[in-house]
Amino acid sequence: MxxxxxxxxxxxxxxxxxxxxxxxxxxxKLFRQNKIVGGLYSSLGQxxxxxxxxxxxxxxxxxxxxxxxxGALLVKGVPPRDVFMQHMAKYDSPTKGxxxxxxxxxxxxxxxxSPISMLGDLIPVMTGVAMAGRYLGQKIVAMTxxxxxxxxxxxxxxxxxxxxxxxxxxVLILENxxxxxxxxxxxxxxxENLADRAKAYGIDSYIVDGNDVVAVYSTAKEAVxxxxxxxxxxxxxxxxxxxxxxxxxxxxxxxxxxxxxxxxARDPIALYEKFLTAEKLLDAKSQKEMxxxxxxxxxxxxxxxxxxPMPPAEFAEHGVYCTGDGCHKIEPQWARPKSxxxxxxxxxxxxxxxxxxxxxxxxxxxxxxxxxGDTTPTxxxxxxxxxxxxxxSAKKTGKKPPPAVAAASSRKARR
Amino acid sequence: MAENYATNGAAGAPxxxxxxxxxxxxxxxxxxxxxxxIGEDVGxxxxxFKTSEGLLERFGWDRVIDTPISxxxxxxxxxxxxxxxxxxxxxxxxxxxxxxxxxxxxNFVAKGHYLWNAPAPIVIRGPxxxxxxxxxxxxxxxxxxxxxxxxxxxxxxxxxYDAKGLLKAAVRDNNxxxxxxxxxxxxxxxxxxxxxxxxxxxxxxxxxxxxxxxTILSYAAMMHTSLEAAAALAQEGIEAxxxxxxxxxxxxxxxxxxxxxxxxxxxxxxEDTKTGGIAGxxxxxxxxxxxxHLDGPLMRVTALDTPVPYSPxxxxxxxxxxxxxxxxxxxxxxx
Numbered sequence: 001m002x003x004x005x006x007x008x009x010x011x012x013x014x015x016x017x018x019x020x021x022x023x024x025x026x027x028x029k030l031f032r033q034n035k036i037v038g039g040l041y042s043s044l045g046q047x048x049x050x051x052x053x054x055x056x057x058x059x060x061x062x063x064x065x066x067x068x069x070x071g072a073l074l075v076k077g078v079p080p081r082d083v084f085m086q087h088m089a090k091y092d093s094p095t096k097g098x099x100x101x102x103x104x105x106x107x108x109x110x111x112x113x114s115p116i117s118m119l120g121d122l123i124p125v126m127t128g129v130a131m132a133g134r135y136l137g138q139k140i141v142a143m144t145x146x147x148x149x150x151x152x153x154x155x156x157x158x159x160x161x162x163x164x165x166x167x168x169x170x171v172l173i174l175e176n177x178x179x180x181x182x183x184x185x186x187x188x189x190x191x192e193n194l195a196d197r198a199k200a201y202g203i204d205s206y207i208v209d210g211n212d213v214v215a216v217y218s219t220a221k222e223a224v225x226x227x228x229x230x231x232x233x234x235x236x237x238x239x240x241x242x243x244x245x246x247x248x249x250x251x252x253x254x255x256x257x258x259x260x261x262x263x264x265a266r267d268p269i270a271l272y273e274k275f276l277t278a279e280k281l282l283d284a285k286s287q288k289e290m291x292x293x294x295x296x297x298x299x300x301x302x303x304x305x306x307x308x309p310m311p312p313a314e315f316a317e318h319g320v321y322c323t324g325d326g327c328h329k330i331e332p333q334w335a336r337p338k339s340x341x342x343x344x345x346x347x348x349x350x351x352x353x354x355x356x357x358x359x360x361x362x363x364x365x366x367x368x369x370x371x372x373g374d375t376t377p378t379x380x381x382x383x384x385x386x387x388x389x390x391x392x393s394a395k396k397t398g399k400k401p402p403p404a405v406a407a408a409s410s411r412k413a414r415r
Numbered sequence: 416m417a418e419n420y421a422t423n424g425a426a427g428a429p430x431x432x433x434x435x436x437x438x439x440x441x442x443x444x445x446x447x448x449x450x451x452x453i454g455e456d457v458g459x460x461x462x463x464f465k466t467s468e469g470l471l472e473r474f475g476w477d478r479v480i481d482t483p484i485s486x487x488x489x490x491x492x493x494x495x496x497x498x499x500x501x502x503x504x505x506x507x508x509x510x511x512x513x514x515x516x517x518x519x520x521x522n523f524v525a526k527g528h529y530l531w532n533a534p535a536p537i538v539i540r541g542p543x544x545x546x547x548x549x550x551x552x553x554x555x556x557x558x559x560x561x562x563x564x565x566x567x568x569x570x571x572x573x574x575x576y577d578a579k580g581l582l583k584a585a586v587r588d589n590n591x592x593x594x595x596x597x598x599x600x601x602x603x604x605x606x607x608x609x610x611x612x613x614x615x616x617x618x619x620x621x622x623x624x625x626x627x628x629x630t631i632l633s634y635a636a637m638m639h640t641s642l643e644a645a646a647a648l649a650q651e652g653i654e655a656x657x658x659x660x661x662x663x664x665x666x667x668x669x670x671x672x673x674x675x676x677x678x679x680x681x682x683x684x685x686e687d688t689k690t691g692g693i694a695g696x697x698x699x700x701x702x703x704x705x706x707x708h709l710d711g712p713l714m715r716v717t718a719l720d721t722p723v724p725y726s727p728x729x730x731x732x733x734x735x736x737x738x739x740x741x742x743x744x745x746x747x748x749x750x
Contacts, residue, residue, distance in 0.1 A: 099530045107498050107533055114531040116522050124488040125523065128495025128503075135451075135477050136499060155519070158485035162492060165483060320565045322534040322589035330536055330589055332449050332500030341448045346475035350459045 005214065010281050013051060013213050015290060017269050020047040020071035022294050023080050026302055027087055031248055035306070037089040038100045042244035043068035045211070046177055048268035049238045050145075051075055052216030053173050056224045057143060062129045064113035064122045064144040065102045068175070068242075072145070073102060077110050080298055084305035092304075097311035098319075111140075119150030123159030123172060127233070130168040137336025141227045145173045149180025151197060152188055160233065164201040167232035171223045174235060175210065177242035182254045195237035203233050210240030211268040214275070240268075429605035435575035436466045436540075436596060439582035440504060442612065444474050447502065450586055453480040453493055454506030463508045464542055464601060486515035493537045494524050502586055507541030510595055511555040524591045525566030538585045540594035543571075544636055544686055545723045545734055547599055554723040554730075556635075556687040561593045562664045562696070568617055569664040571595040573638040575606040577661055580615030588617060597635040597686075604639070620667035622674065626654035629680035629747050632671060632697060634660040637684045637735060644740035653748045655682075663693055671697065672705055679710040680747050684740055689717040711750030716743045 005013075024042055031040045043050060050071030054063060057076070065072050070083055085093035086100050094104035095114075105114035113129065115122055126142040133140035146156060151174055163170045174194050178185045191197070198205030204226075208219040216238055223234040241263035245252035276282035322328050339345055430438070444450045452467055452474075458481035461468030471479040482489050486507065493503035507513045513520070520539065527533035545554035561567050568590050572578040578596065585592040623638065624645050633641040638659045645655040656674050660667065675681045681701060683694035694715035701713055716735045724730050 095531050103530065105531045105533060113495070113498060114527070114533065116526070118518050118522055121487075121491060121519055121523050124485075124491025124519070125495040125498075127488070128492030129498055130495075131492060132496040132499035132501050135496075135501070138499075142495075155487045155491065158483075158488040159491060162483055162485055162488035166480075319532070320529045321568075322528050322536075324589060328532075328534045328589055330497075330500050330502075330534060338448045341475065341477060343445075343473050346478065347473050348471065348475045350471045352459055 004218070007281060009055075009217075010214075010276060010279075013055060013217060014272060014276060014282065015294075016051040016055065016071060016075050017047045017213060017272065018290060019074050019080070019294055019297075020051055021269060022298055023070060023074065023083055026080075026298050027084065028248070030084070030088065030302075036087045038087070039247040039249070040087065041067045041101065041247050042242075043070060045243035045263060045267060046175065046240045047071050048213035048216050048272070049173065049175050049210045049240060052213045053143065053145070053171075053220040053236070053238075055217050056220035057141065060111065060138065061140050061224070062111040062113065062126065062133070062142045064105070064115055064126050064129075064142075066115055066119075066122075066145045066147065066150075066175070067102055068147075068177075069145050070102060073112065076112060078106075078112070079301065081301040081304045084302055085308055088305055088308075089310065090305060090308035091311040091315075092308040096315065113144075118153075120146060120153035120155035120159065122146075123156055124162060125159075126172075127159055127163040127166065127168045127170050130163070130170040130227075130233075131166055132332075134169060135341070136332055136334055138333065139228060139335070141169045141171060141224050143171045143173065143224070145175050147180060148174070148176040148178060148185045148188060148194055149183070151194055152180075157200075160197075160203070160235070161201050163233040164203045167230065169227040169230070170233040171220070171227050172233065172235050173220070174237045176237055176239050177210075178240075178259075179242045179246075179252075179255065181246040181250075182252075193237060195235060198235040201233075203235060204231070205235040205237065207237045207239065210238035211263075211266050211271060213268055213272050427607060427610060429607045430575055431602050431605055432575045432578055432596070433464060433466060433601045435579040435606070435608060436582060437468065438608070439579040439586075440467060440470065441473075443502075443504075443583055443586045444470065444478065446612075447586075448478075449500055450502045450504065451478045451480065451496065452504045452506065453482060453489055453496075455482055455484055455489075455508045457481060457506050462506060464598070467506065486512050487519045490516040490519040490524065490537075490539065493539075494519070494527075494535050497535045497537050498533060502536050502538075504538045504540060504586060507539065509549075509553045509555075510541040510543035510557060511552050513539060513541065513593070514557060514560070517560070520561070520567070520591070520593075521564045525564045527566075528590070529566055534589045535591045536586075536589045538582070538592045538594055540582070540585075540596060542598035542601065543595040544597040544599055545718075545730060546636060546686075548725060548727055548730060549598075549723075550725040551722040556595075556685075556718075558593070558595055558663055559687060559691055559693065562693065566591070567664060568592045568662065569595070570617060570662050571597070571635045572615075572661055573597070573600065573635050573659050575604065576608060577615050577621075577659075579608060580613050581617065581661065583612075584614040584617050587614065592617070595635065599636045600639075615661070618662045618665045618667055620658050620660045620662070620670040622656060622670070623659050624655065624657040626656035627678055628654045629682060629744060630656045630658060630671075630674040630678045631682045631684060631740070631744065632658050632660060633684040634663065635686065637686045640735065640737050641684050641740055643737040644744060647737065647741050648744050648748075651745070653744065655744055660693070666693075666696070666700075668700060668704070671700070675701060675705050676708045679708055680750060681709070681713050682740070682744055682747050683713065683715045683717075684735055685715075685717050686735060687718060688720050689715065690720050692717050711747050714743050714747050716740050 054072035
């Protein structure tokens with residue numbers, strides 16, 4: 001960890017990681033008291049990712065959490081009571097008892113989109129959020145998370161490819177905790193680095209140690225700034241480890257002991273405390289003060305949650321449809337003149353032509369196909385296609401690189 | 416095929432169903448810059464059936480968005496856009512492909528308002544239905560998947576007037592709407608449309624032909640086939656009342672019940688396959704709410720419970736037609 005943040009930023013990151021863990025510890029207690037209605041998922045050991053990435057967003061930006069991103073919700077401004085009440089299925093919860101866990105959102109104020117249990121769906125949804133924000137001139141960035149497991153869904157690829165074609169201001173955090181329920185990442189994806197998935201969409205990616213919150217934040221900040229500046233979507237792979245089972249019911253006996261030991265010794269909060277102490281940003285007294293503050297807050301929040309009523313049964317049949325303006329008055333927040341997107345200003349010449357395509361030269365000056373088979377095999381002339389030329393990985397993958405001719409024929413086969 | 420189902424102060428040259436769809440999108444985009452169109456080949460090409468022709472030239476790349484072949488991404492992105500107040504119209508190149516985005520529609524879009532107070536004002540539209548030898552993947556009527564999904568609205572119009580008015584209403588509705596356009600009707604019927612802005616209310620059926628001996632409930636292309644059968648039935652002294660459902664979700668129970676309470680007999684005609692079709696739902700409603708008024712069993716004329724076959728003799732056998740409707744209606748009238 002290197003020092004480059006303000007003192008307040010360092011302490012904010014610490015506060016939110018501690019709050020994240022304390023909220024989840026409280027929920028484990030509630031779970032054991034049978035006060036949590038459904039499942040309880042843990043982000044133990046992954047707090048640095050949720051907190052470090054969400055902290056890189058501005059207030060106006062949008063995020064959509066996954067099940068293990070309670071920390072991101074807290075950073076965005078969700079009060080702990082909402083998280084407790086969601087899990088306890090209470091009437092005062094954001095979904096009023098209609099859904100649990102982190103499945104809630106806030107379109108009006110906090111700009112949070114609710115996840116669903118089907119993985120990957122948030123990627124095109126947040127791409128749409130990013131596109132709409134750009135269209136309205138709001139200069140926002142949209143962020144969501146996906147696991148190593150979720151990165152194998154079809155909609156992950158559809159969404160990220162579409163985001164890339166649109167150059168949407170979108171940042172995707174690929175949280176590689178190495179386990180999809182009981183299936184290790186090595187059995188899911190034949191890649192050393194899941195960040196390599198970005199190459200398939202022609203977008204940039206980063207790999208970061210997910211247990212180093214400062215590195216996570218710095219990387220996320222750079223990605224968010226670049227996305228906001230119009231450089232298109234960015235993928236960040238944050239490597240970490242899921243310390244608990246898939247959920248409370250799962251003892252995760254399938255995890256090798258050595259692996260667990262290794263990662264438990266790299267607890268993100270303990271590592272960060274060591275750093276903060278060495279940098280004289282934290283001492284025993286200020287640490288104690290922060291703990292007391294969090295304890296006092298959570299006692300209050302938990303009391304509120306426990307005292308909230310369960311929803312009245314007949315509430316089950318309410319709210320399937322929006323009933324009109326009295327229910328929701330839907331109005332976009334324009335941050336640019338509407339005249340820019342209405343005729344005559346919006347009118348364009350509809351042109352087929354994509355620069356260089358089909359004319360024998362690519363947009364980068366390289367060779368573009370007139371028809372398949374025209375392109376020089378990439379390895380015979382690696383410079384000619386610029387970025388498109390596949391680089392032979394320096395890593396030992398145990399496989400020979402495919403011959404150039406196979407690459408050319410596979411392009412053909414794709415049709 | 417018959418022309419002019421609605422006069423409604425019509426003026427100007429009659430237009431096709433296709434043209435009515437195009438006019439609706441054009442006028443809604445003109446009216447409200449929050450309306451955008453997103454789909455495969457909708458931009459420069461103007462859509463596979465040319466329903467978005469000219470939109471890109473007028474409204475630009477930000478509002479007429481060509482996408483990769485990624486139906487889940489189209490629906491997902493439209494949903495995200497709607498969260499910021501936009502009103503995207505998603506085109507499925509053929510409605511058969513809507514099932515590629517089934518999860519996105521049924522789990523994300525449809526449940527948002529109920530679960531977390533997030534309306535998703537998007538329209539998902541595209542060409543549907545058989546009779547044009549499109550084969551098993553370009554002829555589907557997948558409306559009932561969505562009628563079975565609370566949170567969605569499902570519209571399936573039969574005339575250019577309704578297509579335009581209902582599409583405009585769908586764009587202005589705060590809920591996600593599935594909008595089916597029967598491609599058999601695209602160029603086969605023409606109608607004069609009013610020059611001024613109008614909408615047709617979602618959830619309202621309409622009586623297309625009055626009668627007293629039995630009620631025929633139908634929608635989309637089969638509404639025209641039912642009218643054809645009704646004309647033949649009239650020659651034999653059987654006066655069939657033909658009702659065009661127009662919206663399948665929410666279903667206009669009031670119009671259905673009023674008619675059946677008058678005629679005491681009900682025949683449902685749909686091009687969708689039989690098992691799990693809307694006829695079964697209507698039968699249940701009539702049993703619950705008009706059992707004492709029925710003089711005979713609810714009858715149905717539908718497509719076979721098979722995929723849509725390709726070869727003309729097979730598809731003709733698969734589809735309902737006026738002859739089958741005529742025969743069923745005669746049988747029902749005997750009760």
